Amino acid sequence: MPxxxxxxxxxxxxxxxxRRLHGDPELSGQEHRTREAVxxxxxxxxxxxxxxxxxxxxxxxxxxxxxxxxIAFRADMDALPLQETxxxxxxxxxxxxxxxxxxxxxxxxxxxLARHLARAGKPYPVxxxxxxxxxxxxxxxxxxxxxxxxxxxxxxxAVFGLHxxxxxxxxxxGVHSGAVMASVDNFEITLIGKGGHxxxxxxxxxxxxxxxxxxxxxQSLVSRASDPLDAAVVTFAQVSAxxxxxxxxxxxxxxxxxRAHSAAARDRLRSGLDTLAxxxxxxxGIEARxxxxxxxxxxxxxxxxxxxxxxxxxxxFGEAAVVEPRPSMAAEDFPFFLEKAPGAYLWLGLGDKNGxxxxxxxxxxxDALGTGIRLFMAILEEKLGAP
Ligand code: NI
Numbered sequence: 017m018p019x020x021x022x023x024x025x026x027x028x029x030x031x032x033x034x035r036r037l038h039g040d041p042e043l044s045g046q047e048h049r050t051r052e053a054v055x056x057x058x059x060x061x062x063x064x065x066x067x068x069x070x071x072x073x074x075x076x077x078x079x080x081x082x083x084x085x086x087i088a089f090r091a092d093m094d095a096l097p098l099q100e101t102x103x104x105x106x107x108x109x110x111x112x113x114x115x116x117x118x119x120x121x122x123x124x125x126x127x128x129l130a131r132h133l134a135r136a137g138k139p140y141p142v143x144x145x146x147x148x149x150x151x152x153x154x155x156x157x158x159x160x161x162x163x164x165x166x167x168x169x170x171x172x173x174a175v176f177g178l179h180x181x182x183x184x185x186x187x188x189x190g191v192h193s194g195a196v197m198a199s200v201d202n203f204e205i206t207l208i209g210k211g212g213h214x215x216x217x218x219x220x221x222x223x224x225x226x227x228x229x230x231x232x233x234x235q236s237l238v239s240r241a242s243d244p245l246d247a248a249v250v251t252f253a254q255v256s257a258x259x260x261x262x263x264x265x266x267x268x269x270x271x272x273x274x275r276a277h278s279a280a281a282r283d284r285l286r287s288g289l290d291t292l293a294x295x296x297x298x299x300x301g302i303e304a305r306x307x308x309x310x311x312x313x314x315x316x317x318x319x320x321x322x323x324x325x326x327x328x329x330x331x332x333f334g335e336a337a338v339v340e341p342r343p344s345m346a347a348e349d350f351p352f353f354l355e356k357a358p359g360a361y362l363w364l365g366l367g368d369k370n371g372x373x374x375x376x377x378x379x380x381x382x383d384a385l386g387t388g389i390r391l392f393m394a395i396l397e398e399k400l401g402a403p
Contacts, residue, residue: 034124041095092152121380125388138403175359190363200311200347318358
């Protein structure tokens with residue numbers, strides 16, 4: 017039996033809630049008022065709540081018959097350091113903080129699911145676990161929750177998350193059978209040479225010249241060292257050296273990012289850049305010091321869980337509403353949950369009326385909230401059967 021649409025009254029409550037959250041955004045790791053709002057909703061719905069010392073994370077449980085096992089759904093709660101210019105009545109009341117990535121929508125959807133289950137009042141075979149996550153934009157919220165035991169006791173056997181996606185039409189669901197989002201690792205390379213007169217390069221070791229060679233050569237990691245069918249990105253985003261026309265500086269600083277859709281491609285890019293930077297620069301008499309800021313692994317859906325989510329979405333919304341778009345090279349920290357349990361990360365079509373994510377006029381499309389709740393319900397029932 018297809019999962020029924022969520023009732024209008026509940027959707028309207030979620031819209032009001034989503035707009036309240038939108039007006040009061042908090043940055044990564046500082047989601048204190050958001051956490052209070054989430055906990056108040058969960059308490060009112062009658063769910064069990066777990067918190068973690070020193071963290072704004074919240075875990076809630078809808079108890080099942082077997083309290084040792086669980087299926088989990090996740091929402092991220094943080095906002096971005098951006099000045100909102102939407103002019104909407106519910107726009108951010110805080111300067112330089114804005115729900116420009118739609119995490120207000122994700123949080124409202126997960127609270128809507130909690131209310132929906134609580135009102136139905138029926139236990140499932142196992143617990144339903146709700147993961148309200150801080151600091152997704154910082155890339156460390158999911159990792160800290162997983163380390164703190166959020167996926168244990170009851171043990172999560174399948175985990176699902178979603179992200180509102182403006183490129184997909186409203187009412188559609190994007191389900192990837194494998195990679196959805198890329199890994200991210202940021203690098204800093206300091207090239208150390210020997211400064212001197214711009215007219216006497218032979219008496220120097222020019223780190224700017226070495227940087228130019230390295231920036232060009234690093235693209236060979238994508239075009240020559242990677243399988244052409246593996247997506248990979250190497251971007252140099254910052255180049256800093258020198259202060260004037262005629263002085264060759266001592267040092268040049270390079271900063272950038274690498275992205276990949278598999279662990280193998282990620283490792284190849286990182287070790288490739290290490291080797292290339294050190295050896296190419298050595299040949300030019302320059303010392304290269306690399307420092308990596310490790311980010312998130314690639315988000316790669318478990319094939320069986322993606323198939324389950326696809327079946328659920330087709331049953332709820334019909335074949336035509338379920339698509340498999342090309343994956344994104346942006347990153348997400350959901351894979352830290354996937355390291356603990358198989359699962360899938362889904363895209364919820366928002367339509368593009370408010371433009372792309374991370375833009376100062378973005379607003380989560382409220383018309384997608386009911387679809388999000390119904391999608392999670394459909395997955396829940398596909399996995400566990402009716403209560
Ligand atoms: Ni986001």
